[in-house]
Amino acid sequence: MSATPVRRILAVVPLLALLTLSACTANPTLHARRITTAQPTPSAPLPRPSTSPSATAEPAAGSLEWYLSQVPTFPEAPPPQPMQLPATGAAPFWHRLPTDQKVAFITIDDGGLARPPGLIDFIWEARIPVTMFLNSPAAAEHTDYFRQIEAVGGIVENHTITHNSLAGRSYDYQKQEICGAADKLEGLFGKRPTLFRPPFGEHDSTTLKAAHDCGAKAVFHWTETVHEGKVRYQTPEKVVQPGDILLMHFRPALMDDLLAALKAIHRAGLTPALLTEYVR
Template sequence: MRGSAPLALVPLCAAALLLSGCSSGSDGKKDGSGGTATGTAKAAEQPKEKRSAATPDPAAYRRWGLDKPLAPPPAPPGTRLTEHHKGGTPQIVRRVPTKDKVVFLTFDDGAEKDPAFLRMAKDLKLPFSMFLTDSAARAGRGYGYFDELRALGNGVHNHTLTHPNLRTLSAEAQKREICGQQETLKKRFGKRPELFRPPYGNYNDATLAAAGSCGVKAVVLWEATMQINDMRYAEAGKLRPGDIVLAHFRGPAELKGTTMTQMVANMVRSVQRQGFTVARLEDYV
């Protein structure tokens, strides 16, 4: 199978896999909290406007061990990268072209469903994007957990049905994985996602064709990976404007005892320490 990814991507993916251990998603923890799913229809309609109106509260940040709120992000660009996408091959986005000192947070898979992270997301008014794998997201409490995060203005996007290495699959099987999850997410959230992230960052021409055929406008990769305490960078050893940060829905079992909310607090601290703030990926891509 001929890969369309430049050679340079291969070590990055391998490194990202090693560093992040992008989980298989088959071991979703069941937190047994049986929480309540909130109005999905309302959430589906307009997760967008709420964000900019919301002002983060310093006291809320202190509750999570953070000294100060994230700085408000600058006004988003007038045109999104995919705005004029007319179908066909999706655009590949490793970093977002911008000079603003903003980065974008992304959480993958969806196995861990820590109720404390719901409270944290509300408190911090943190913009982030979720790339959900069906097999991981539906485990335990299921998609209702992500409804709540979506209702806060955070986007839900496609990360396949079962988290395979797509480069090992036939074109037909890739289509089932990608377009199957497009349909699942459409049924659940009322809209086919426009963004897709291939598991492990691995893709080829057939991946792009499959994704394009079911409405994906951009394939979103990353050049920074959140570990437990700090980030790893593909280049430059630090954050750069427009970096997309890969993180996961993970709990203490995967984080050596650290909780999801501690990991996220560490991530926010690292962003602040480097003089950046967090913006919404969907406002730029």
């Protein structure tokens, strides 16, 4: 079922009152929080519209309304079960979150490439939970943009300063890359990152130690990548599994990537959720 944008609902409130229709209702599920308009009862039919039939035509492909019309409806995400984090001095490294709960996680990396203009409205109106792993220079350059995504439910996490490979580098170098980015992101967004993704997924034991020392609870890889609207599976199972992490980037086709990820998660019988809610 497609979402009904909030701005449209506000625009038709006077008409709905005139026609004595019932008030709008909201479904409490993750994606069904999108507001829908109650249907008129048989005893109070709506008059035939005097406007052109084109008013009810299918939304144009590529429009925000079209993307919203393609979003599946998901059941509510299950209440997070506490993760057992290791008590050692190193953060765990996970390709997928070790859980059997029926959730999967949408993550977006970098932040310095492209920011589609309709993305924020899409995330908000479709209620897409996104975790952003940002380089601190990109976050500093486009802070307002990422704050808007934060305001509609996104989370900012750590992806280093320079986006260089960390594997094989000294502890001091890796700690500066991770802690320096964490410090900057905390200053920009008012919250210190608690999750970390190394550039290219490349890491070693020093990375996990430095990430832990910089406040990261866990270090993440991925199980699927999404590019230009196509999901590419990195594991033998060609279906999204509970706890899977889907990786995409701030590229021009990001809205297509988000839609493809949502459809793949829905086909698997899972619900998208925020990583931070399941790693505490």
